[in-house]
Amino acid sequence: MVKRPVKYSQVDAFTDTAFKGNPAAVCLLEKEEEQDEKWMQAVAAEFNISETCFLTPISSTQSDANDHSVTRFHLRWFTPLVEVKLCGHGTLASAHFLFAYRIARTDVIEFVTLSGVLIAKRIPTASNVDASKFSDGDPEEHFSIELDFPTIPVLECESADIPSLPETLNGAPMVNISKTAEAGGGDLYVELSSGKTVADLKPQLDEIRKCPARGLIVTGPAPDGSGFDFFSRFFSPKMGINEDPVCGSVHCALVTYWSKKLGKCDLVAYMASPRGGVLELHLDETNQRVLIRGKAVTVMEGSLLA
Incomplete structure (x- = not known):
């Protein structure tokens, strides 16, 4: 004590x-x-x-x-x-x-x-x-x-491997599913059709607790004219956090995903939780580091x- x-x-x-x-x-x-x-x-x-x-x-x-x-x-x-x-x-x-x-x-x-x-x-x-x-x-x-x-590497993941995802996301349209290869199951990364879909999402927290992962990250392209490159949210009820308002560490994987998708190494991210938060990101591909x-x-x- x-x-x-x-x-x-x-x-x-x-x-x-x-x-x-x-x-x-x-x-x-x-x-x-x-x-x-x-x-x-x-x-x-x-x-x-x-x-x-x-x-x-x-x-x-x-x-x-x-x-x-x-x-x-x-x-x-x-x-x-x-x-x-x-x-x-x-x-x-x-x-x-x-x-x-x-x-x-x-x-x-x-x-x-x-x-x-x-x-x-x-x-x-x-x-x-x-x-x-x-x-x-x-x-x-x-x-x-x-x-x-x-940076945190991500691996492709098939929706068939996680059959409960459509129910977990209340039917929100999924574009891609990835996961991190980390001890304890890592995190699931799900790209949705738009940043608005990410912001409006009301997932089933009980289903997230059953997922074979530490937590669930949902992400999507930011709306045109917003000043951001992508939106995200992070849910981790297994860790006592139903929704982490702004999570910096998940961007160690998100930056590699969106950098490849958008073709640039400097990005501005918005976490679209009710509290909201802004992160400026730079991917150093040579050294596999991210500046946040x-x-x-x-x-x-x-x-x-x-």
């Missing part, structure tokens, strides 16, 4: 508007030995939002291969039910917390995670904002964050006392 107060902040990720995007609670621990899994899972259940993140500093600032100063933290992510291996919005929220409160005094953070080392870079978005005017107690919000994540850029906003702060 943690006996000293633990600072936390709740951050809405992939949005610049409070109460939109995807909420994540970010908890800052002082020592690695405080990372008790049962306690962290209990805290995540208490917050009961799509992700709760736990940060532990590794060392003081050091230099990367390009001689840039970086700060390193251990990072773990928990849904209300389970620990996950990769989380985009939780990483964005954690980086935002560290940058906004100037806990990280560099523009680059390395997170050591279950998926290896993930990099977050601070990208200023308002050059006329003087950060020195903010006191140490107030978060500074005027920047974007770029995440460097691995987004904004975030702090909506709550406090201390855990138990």
Whole structure:
């Protein structure tokens, strides 16, 4: 049990508007030995939002291969039910917390995670904002964050292999079905006929629980003139999240799918959940990496006392 107060902040990720995007609670621990899994899972259940993140500093600032100063933290992510291996919005929220409160005094953070080392870079978005005017107690919000994540390969999948899909999707017209080859079943990726169909979809959550996958991603081409390339939504009731409002990690697979389909490596994605969120994506085909850029906003702060 943690006996000293633990600072936390709740951050809405992939949005610049409070109460939109995807909420994540970010908890800052002082020592690695405080990372008790049962306690962290209990805290995540208490917050009961799509992700709760736990940060532990590794060392003081050091230099990367390009001689840039970086700060390193251990990072773990928990849904209300389970620990996950990769989380985009939780990483964005954690980086935002560290940058906004100037806990990280560099523009680059390395997170050591279950998926290896993930990099977050601070990208200023308002050059006329003087950060020195903010006191140490107030978060500074005027920047974007770029995440460097691995791509996730997708495999073709036949609808006959998942006979319950038409019922799961309430008869929505399917264009293509893919899946990720990951431990625990991976995710199903279903392209629907249009982004509007994605936004309007009301799937059968009980049927999703029966699917041979961690979760179900539905996606479709964005409407003309929307400013986006594709829409998506992510449903994962097995993990205690009926719908993840904005999921960064599923775009590690979506970017390879839509890049090939649209013939370009720079895309803008919209997650069409009721909260909504925007992700700017760049596919590095040579290194099989995806750069995910987004904004975030702090909506709550406090201390855990138990």
